[in-house]
Amino acid sequence: MALTKDHILDALRGVMHPSGEDLVARGCVINIAVCDDQASVRVCMTQGEPNTPQPEKAQLTRMGSVIDATVRGAASEQGIANLQLITEFVDHGGNVVMRLSGGKVTTPESKRPEQDTPQNKDATGVPGVKHIIAVGAGKGGVGKSTVAVNLAVGLARKGHAVGLLDGDIYGPSLPTMMGLDAMEQQVLEGALQPFYVHGVKCITMGKLVDTDKPLIWRGPMAHGAFNQLVERTQWGELDYLIIDLPPGTGDVPLTLAQSVQLAGAVVVCTPQKVAQDDAVRASGMFESLGVEVLGVVENMSFFIGDDGKEYDIFGRGGAQTMAQKLGHPFLGAVPINMALRSNGDSGRPSDNFDPKTAGGEALPKALESMVDQFEAQVTLAQMGKGASKPTLSIS
Ligand code: ADP
Secondary structure (H helix, E strand, C coil): CCCHHHHHHHHCCCCCCCCCCCCCCCCCEEEEEEECCEEEEEEECCCCCCCCEEEECCHHHHHHHHHHHHHHHHHHHHCCCCCEEEEEEECCCCCEEEEEEECEEEEECCCCCHHHCCCCCHHHHHCCCCEEEEECCCCCCCCHHHHHHHHHHHHHHCCEEEEEECCCCEEEEEEEHHHCCCCCCEEECCEEEEECCEEEEEEHHHHCCCCCCCCCCCCCHHHHHHHHHHHCCCCCCEEEEEEEECCCHHHHHHHHHHHCCEEEEEECCCCCCHHHHHHHHHHHHHCCCCCCCCEEEEEEEEEECCCCCECCCCCCCCHHHHHHCCCCCEEEEEEEEEHHHHHHHCCHHHHHCCCCCCCHHHHHHHHHHHHHHHHHHHHHHHHHHCCCCCCCCCC
């Protein structure tokens, strides 16, 4: 027996909103993450009513206890006696207004400054940034940048404050994929100002150097260039900073793991055996750097023909099987899709989330599900983690 998202959702149908409707029917349940005996539930009590103020603390605390008891009841029906549960109430912007965990209630005002306020530089190593996640792949051309871009845009569409750093300093693709070509990099008092496009703050080496000339940066130069991009950008406050790494297992991931505290890494892979072998190496590299692999995305998983049938060109499921073997969560399968390629080439990633401009429902659904899984895994990783910096063990 295992507790699933659906068990929790079904149980929450029994929890009533003050309006008389249940929480699920009213759309208040924003996100549920579950893995073994750990779960998190995110609720917005004023969903769909942007002008209504958040309920009083006492009311949220009462509602939180009901949710807590209900979810624990669902867990115990599945044989889980000691569920580790976090219940978060959020406002319309996705900001947490109250968190209940292990019998403790915290509100943003009651947090000690050194706990996890955005200003705390020690949390991630970058002031104002809550979670830094690297997106890597064992080899080029598997869709790593595509996944990083769509992850960032998808998170922003869900109301998160998101930054995207093109860590592929050798072959930056963000200028094209995010549509930055006609824009100029702004610098204010020595700080790089990120471009704000598709709801995401982005920075890329592609807007700082002449991309027509090959970049031949080795070791310390690559290290310095990358660190400057991370540190000299005025990010402001971010929920997620997504870093699109160069392909392979080189200097940049090492620099990254040394200079910031990563919440984890996402490995992108196509289903073929050769791509999987590279992805296994990439995953091994993250682990040797002490960086948790949050999950694997299978890109170019299958193709949907004009006849509506799904064709498994590269052997769908290969990356999923690999993820299972390595014990990593599977974050989802992204189909081969003409719109995804053309929206990438023309810098319109938001179009991937609209069935009218994404060639149908399949792509938006796949991307949204990937974003949901990603959020869930970041939450779970934070629950199970102390705040220690990764230790390097390189042989
Ligand atoms: P990487 O970062 O791994 O080198 P990219 O994300 O740059 O790979 O993708 C390489 C090319 O493949 C791009 O033109 C991109 O638009 C295209 N592409 C990536 N994933 C898909 C997909 N699922 N369907 C169609 N085209 C894709």
